[in-house]
């Protein structure tokens with residue numbers, strides 16, 4: 460995606476040194492655009508744990524490069540397995556992380572130690588290129604949904620703006636490029652469709668207020684940040700034509716894990732007959748599990764993310780302030796699970812499908 464006219468991906472290998480891995484520090488956005496140069500596995504692991512880099516597809520891609528960096532230090536099989544396990548353990552919910560590491564190991568276990576660094580960078584690069592292509596395809600398939608809404612509104616007459624609601628950040632900065640939930644929105648905007656996005660702030664880390672708003676604003680897409688609790692009210696008033704979100708893991712029967720609060724939006728959407736669509740590349744499908752509620756591990760993050768909020772002070776300094784009384788405890792589940800029955804459909808790189816075992820098996824017979 461472009462930032463001030465310059466095209467970027469969210470991760471890239473330094474063209475000069477040929478090995479260091481560059482990412483944007485997402486904890487500094489939207490106040491500063493800062494590139495981090497990662498030169499070792501531990502730095503990559505820390506960047507994922509601290510959410511300097513985040514987003515299910517992107518943490519998979521960056522972890523893949525993290526393994527390449529680790530192999531530069533020690534390409535023995537024991538070290539490779541240890542470092543791969545370390546990277547895979549950084550965050551538990553997004554299946555893309557486990558998928559990317561497993562894909563790297565599958566290739567590297569069949570590679571001579573002397574060739575592993577070269578092969579690792581090659582495979583990580585393929586993972587990135589495939590993510591970009593998948594997300595662009597998701598954009599095209601999701602665009603058709605937005606076009607349908609726009610056409611229906613045109614036929615009906617009256618207010619023409621297609622009003623979408625999204626939760627958290629599933630944009631280009633959460634993937635290698637394009638994004639998942641935001642890809643159709645970018646394409647609709649670029650196609651001249653009048654869209655407006657309600658952006659859930661997405662407490663506690665405010666990925667919506669900080670990252671989705673920054674992305675959409677940078678691309679000129681109309682948007683309004685709302686509190687997480689406002690979505691149901693907007694739907695009741697007919698101000699939401701469709702909800703579109705990303706995901707971190709989808710089960711083989713279509714249960715969806717996504718940022719905490721997604722389930723509540725899906726429940727409100729169902730209660731107000733608002734279509735609720737989930738955008739994902741097939742790397743986000745966990746074919747080994749069915750019941751999301753009992754089988755998807757939900758990341759528990761620090762209480763400090765709830766008791767404190769980060770923002771820019773009036774003097775321009777980015778700082779964190781406490782919003783709870785001293786001594787008050789906080790729970791911080793980072794994801795929840797939306798049952799397939801509340802999902803209108805899945806937007807994949809191969810097309811739109813039902814959030815069901817049959818729908819996924821029909822779309823991905825080669826995986827199911």
Ligand SMILES: CSC[C@H]1O[C@H](OP(=O)(O)O)[C@H](O)[C@@H]1O
Pocket residue numbers: 513514515516626627628629630633634638639640666704705706707717718793
């Ligand atoms: C296309 S990103 C998918 C998913 O990842 C985000 O989680 P986090 O910000 O904790 O990495 C969020 O749940 C997005 O919807």
